[in-house]
Amino acid sequence: MPRTTSSTSGSVKSTPLALSELHIRLEALDKEHQSLLKQIKRKRTELKNFVEKMRSLATEIFQRATPSLNKMTDLDREIHSLFEEILATRKFGKQTEKNIKAVYRKLQLAGIISPKRDRELEEPDLDELFENLQQDNDFSQGGEQRYQNWGGQQGFxxxxxxxxxxxxxxxxxxxxxxxxxxxxxxxxxxxxxxxxxxxxxxxxxxxxxxxxxxxxxxxxxxxxxxxxxxxxxxxxxxxxxxxxxxxxxxxxxxxxxxxxxxxxxTPEGAMVSDARKAAKQGIDSIDMMLETIEAQMTIVTQIRDFVQDFKEEKITIKEFLGGPAVLHSLNQEMMEDILEQMLSELDRVVIF
Structure with missing residues (x-):
């Protein structure tokens, strides 16, 4: 009789070698798994601590800077009110009124006071724009727009x-x-x-x-x-x-x-890094920021007084268009640095 063969459908038994290779592979994967869990835990903690530091620093800045910021806001409103009253109550020639409005506009464009939405001020005629480009470097001369919202917020x-x-x-x-x-x-x-x-x-x-x-x-x-x-x-x-x-x-x-x-x-994150670097040198970065604000406040106060004097007719139109002494006493480059630094610091004040 011919020999018959039968096939079995049972599962193939694993060899010791195959199991050994799987054990080695499993051990390596598990080791990598545990390492990843530890790395994630450390990085999660690092991120959490950094965000908490951002929030606490921003809160401290806000609390300590609020009085100065409130004063700056009051000065800003006063200057706007003075210009509005000057333009509404005093009678000027057409060119003189344009020059006064140019002074008002340049203060806004330079970031010394906040911008005011006024179509007449924002959209001067082309002749006036070309005239401004030809003017000498005095108080009514324009500059690049540097305004940024005071106390602006940026979420993360x-x-x-x-x-x-x-x-x-x-x-x-x-x-x-x-x-x-x-x-x-x-x-x-x-x-x-x-x-x-x-x-x-x-x-x-x-x-x-x-x-x-x-x-x-x-x-x-x-x-x-x-x-x-x-x-x-x-x-x-x-x-x-x-x-x-x-x-x-x-x-x-x-x-x-x-x-x-x-x-x-983020700006808030950069503040944390700057604060840490300053702390290593024994410097309080918030104190430095407040000193910058105070310096800017002194300048804005003198500008407010200057506009007030013009409103009360204590100075002539020519003297007014020539600008306050505080601006003439400062080197132009130094003035720009102070303004940019001050506005940059204010933009970093964020409440979480």
């Missing part, structure tokens, strides 16, 4: 960019934890309170796309799946899971690094 926000596959993995981990820790799953009031607190952390991590935190919670409560170290399928599945998680963790770590860079590159 950055969301992690998560692709669909990563989002799915994070959601799977979230659902697994939610299934275990949802308060409605238990009846004991004490356990419900405990689960409620854990679910707050789980929800926060899920909303922020923070897989690392979800895995930390999972590990903290020893919820990892059972792996048979002698089963090739279990080991292969675990390796694949770790590879996917590690890739997401790498992306999360890069996102955290990018967010920290973005925070440091």
């Amino acid at each position: 926000s950055s969301a992690a960019e998560i692709n669909k596959d990563e989002s799915r993995k994070i959601r799977q981990t979230f659902l697994k934890l939610a299934e275990i820790f949802h308060p409605d799953k238990v009846t004991d009031s004490e356990t419900q309170m405990y689960h409620t607190e854990i679910m707050k952390e789980i929800n926060k991590a899920y909303q922020e796309g923070d897989l690392a935190r979800l895995l930390e919670i999972e590990k903290q409560h020893e919820l990892g799946e059972y792996i048979d170290n002698n089963n090739e399928d279990d080991l292969t599945r675990k390796c694949k899971t770790l590879e996917q998680q590690n890739q997401i963790l790498k992306n999360q770590y890069e996102n955290l690094k990018r967010e920290l860079r973005q925070a440091k590159n």
Whole structure:
């Protein structure tokens, strides 16, 4: 009789060599996994501390600078009111009125006072513009527009960019934890309170796309799946899971690094860096900023007094168009530096 062969459909038994290779691979992936979790935790803490420092510094600046800023605001309003009253109550020739309006406009363009929306002031005729270009370097001569909003705010926000596959993995981990820790799953009031607190952390991590935190919670409560170290399928599945998680963790770590860079590159972040450098030299950076504001306030006060004198006809039109002594006593370049530094510092005052 011819010899017959039969085929078996049973699973192929894993060889010791295959299991050994999987063990080595799993160990390497797990080592990388733990390292990524630690890096993310450190970087997350670094970002949190830096943002808190930004907020505390901005709050301190606001509190200490508020009196000076209020005085600057009052001076600004006074100068605007004086010019409005001068132009409304005094009678001038056509050219003289143009020159006075030019003075008013140049103060706004130079950033010494805030800009006022006035079509007549903002849109001078072309003849006047060409005349201004030919004028000598006196008080009524124009300059480049440097105005920036006093006390302007710039918010800082950055969301992690998560692709669909990563989002799915994070959601799977979230659902697994939610299934275990949802308060409605238990009846004991004490356990419900405990689960409620854990679910707050789980929800926060899920909303922020923070897989690392979800895995930390999972590990903290020893919820990892059972792996048979002698089963090739279990080991292969675990390796694949770790590879996917590690890739997401790498992306999360890069996102955290990018967010920290973005925070440091904001005006508020630059203030933190400058404050730290100044502190190492024993310098209070906020005191320096306040001194700059006080210096600018002195200049603006003298300009206010100068306009007030013109309103009260204590000085002639010629003297007024010649400009106040405070501007003539300062080198033009020095004046620009003071204004730019002062406005730059004011723009960094942010309330979180």
